[in-house]
Amino acid sequence: MPIVLFRVDERLIHGQVVIGWGHALRPERYLVVDDDLAESAWEQELYALAATGVDVEFLTVGGARDRLDGWRADPTRSILLTRDVRSMARLGEGGALADEQVNLGGLHHEPGKSELLPYLFVTREDREELRRLADSGAEVSARDLPDASRVPLADLIEA
Amino acid sequence: MGGLQLFGLVVLGGLVGLDGTSVGQFMVSRPLIAGALAGWIVGDPATGIAMGAVLELFLLVSFPTGGSRFPEGSTATVVAVGTASAVGGPGALPLGVALGLAWGHLGGSTVTALRKANTRAAAAPGRPMGPGRVGRALTRGIGMDFARAVLLTAAGLTVGTGLLSSPARAWPLSDDRSLALLIVGGFVSAGISLHGLGGARARGLWFLTGAAMGVAAMRIL
Amino acid sequence: MGATFLRSFLVQGAWNYHTMLGTGFAFALLPGLRRLYRQDPDALEAAIRRHTEHFNAHPYLTGVALGAALRLEQEGADEGTVRRFKTAVRGPLGSLGDRLVWASWLPAVALASLVIYWLGAGWAWSSAFFLVVYNAGHLALRVWGLRAGWSAGREVAGRLRAAGLGELAERLGPVGAVLSGLLCGVLGAGPLADAGDGGLWVALASAGFVLGLAAGHRAWRAAAVGTVVAVAAVVVVSSLPGGAG
Structure with a gap:
């Protein structure tokens, strides 16, 4: 199980991921999948600051799709992060994330978003992308920290 | 008052x-x-x-x-x-x-x-x-x-x-015992703080060094 | 910059679950934004709007983001860049600040002050020691952060890395452990031993310590509730007819 966590979290690498999930899963690498970030050196530097000694790679969605199978076979324990639902849904197109657990960890409030959980606010487009992700075979659920309870997608949005 | x-x-x-x-x-x-x-x-x-x-x-x-x-x-x-x-x-x-x-x-x-x-x-x-x-x-x-x-x-x-x-x-209770009763509860926090600093294995030796110094200081003062 | 520095002390003044530090962040930037957009009220309003948006970080390190945001505004960076910068910088500023200040610096100075107090320093020395030493670090961090952000703008990651705040937190770990040991030694050989009862109090305190060490934060509530219950039990027992009172 070399990709130990797939997570959608707007904050990407931050306290909950590094401390909360990091202590539980002991990752050796973070894979940040985002088309814009993959092109932006100064943003990568900022995000990498929070990783405290763990390697970070930044990839486009297309680049990540090509390497998914390689990571799965690689013994290095990785946490894969996207900062929006859309990138994760694109990653999962064609069943690439079939039967994987996909964790929704944090999308903050903005005007026009509706609240699913105190740490999860979504737009109408996010809802559609979530359905698309689930339809592609991924098991989607929300959980901010490893010791919190897991809320399945079906309990968050109507199918 | x-x-x-x-x-x-x-x-x-x-x-x-x-x-x-x-x-x-x-x-x-x-x-x-x-x-x-x-x-x-x-x-x-x-x-x-x-x-x-x-x-x-x-x-x-x-x-x-x-x-x-x-x-x-x-x-x-x-x-x-x-x-x-x-x-x-x-x-x-x-x-x-x-x-x-x-x-x-x-x-x-x-x-x-x-x-x-x-x-x-x-x-x-x-x-x-x-x-x-x-x-x-x-x-x-x-x-x-x-x-x-x-x-x-x-x-x-x-x-x-x-x-x-x-x-x-x-x-x-006497003043001494009252204070001791409260400090017993406070020691749990001291333990938690060592837990947060990395636990007994990582920091135990440092902690024990400090404790020995503390006991010695009280004996001398 | 001076006005922004003073206003940065209020950055958590309207903390809320939606925008967190957003209101305080915009308030701290206001003097600078007013100067930049003196001729253009619409641009000023747009700038205020983007800076009241969600932001969160450690309060002492928020100055890094404030300084850099002002620099970006002054350089005429587009709205998307400003937003992306703030989004990217809040995570590292939050986690670095939590590790360095709340998990290392504050406990170390508080432990040292308690040791000094129980070694017999009076109330004035103990509290002055805490306030002076703690705030020397606190204010240095705030001043450094605002200046680093202002001079480096969006390239501030390099400054943060070079400053080695994470490594500093790491180095404070053994210091905290020694101070924690010192405090336990002082209390054990002092107030706990003085209470007598054949070492009963030292034994109870040691058991409490091991509980905290093993269980971590989960043990805290048990300790607080247990202490309140123990005090209440003493009151009840002493009020019974023929009781200890």
Whole structure:
């Protein structure tokens, strides 16, 4: 199980991921999948600051799709992060994330978003992308920290 | 307690409550400092800091991190010291500290409640976001936090002096034993702090070195 | 910059669950934004709007983001860049600040102050020691952060890395452990031993310590509730007819 966590979290690498999930899963690498970030050196530097000694790679969605199978076979324990639902849904197109657990960890409030959980606010487009992700075979659920309870997608949005 | 002292304590509660999150965070809100200041107001800073030190020991592992809810040590310490000074008697210190622990928990929930009220106020839609509105929103937030801490302190002093006068007079334990009883609880926090620093395996040797030095220092002094 | 520095002390003044430090962040930037957009009220309003949006970080390190945001505004960076910068910088500023200040610096200075107090320093020395030492670090961090952000703008990651704040937190770990040991030694050989009862109190305190060490934060509530219950039990027992009182 070399990709130990797939997570959608707007904050990407931050306290909950590094401390909360990091202590539980002991990752050796973070894979940040985002088309814009993959092109932006100064943003990568900022995000990498929070990783405290763990390697970070930044990839486009297309680049990540090509390497998914390689990571799965690689013994290095990785946490894969996207900062929006859309990138994760694109990653999962064609069943690439079939039967994987996909964790929704944090999308903050903005005007026009509706609240699913105190740490999860979504737009109408996010809802559609979530359905698309689930339809592609991924098991989607929300959980901010490893010791919190897991809320399945079906309990968050109507199918 | 005189009216002026009561007024002083309540204002102090408001100010140290603000320091916890809203204004400055110079950590005058830590129990050690709030205790010394409250003691100074009631004319007995030595007792004030003695109670503050015990509460500080308990709250060593409680930090004002943004989102999480933790007991509020600042107003709780003012309540503890003010109550102890008002009720007097052999049980003033242990009963005051116990009240402080309970009141700190209540204080933590009022912080959360105020943040929810701020959230509703911030969510009020439609109005233009001019410079004036930002200043007003901040003033409102800080004013509400001050009022919250003032009311919390006043309520705590009222409850404390009302409930604890006669048990404080009838308290059976000696001062030494009362202090030891409280420190036993505080040692749990000391253990938690070592846990947070990396646990016994990573830091045990450092801890034991310190402990040996501490025992030696007490023997010498 | 001076006005922004002073206003940065209020950055958590309207903390809320939606925008967190948003209101305080915009308030701290206001003097600078007013100067930049003096001629253009619409641009000023747009700038205020983007800076009241969600932001969160450690309060002492928020100055890094404030300084850099002002620099970006002054350089005429587009709205998307400003937003992306603030989004990227809040995570590292939050986690670095939590580790350095709340988990290392504050406990170390508080432990040292308690040791000094129980070694017999008076109330004035103990509290002055805490306030002076703690705030020397606090204010240095705030001043450094605002200046680093202002001079480096969006390239501030390099400054943060070079400052080695994470490594500093790491180095404070052993210091905290020694101070924690010192405090336990002082209390054990002092107030706990003085209470007598054949070492009963030292034994109870040691058990409490091991509980905290093993269980971590979960043990805290048990300790607080247990202490309140123990005090209440003493009161109840002493009020019974023929009781200890």
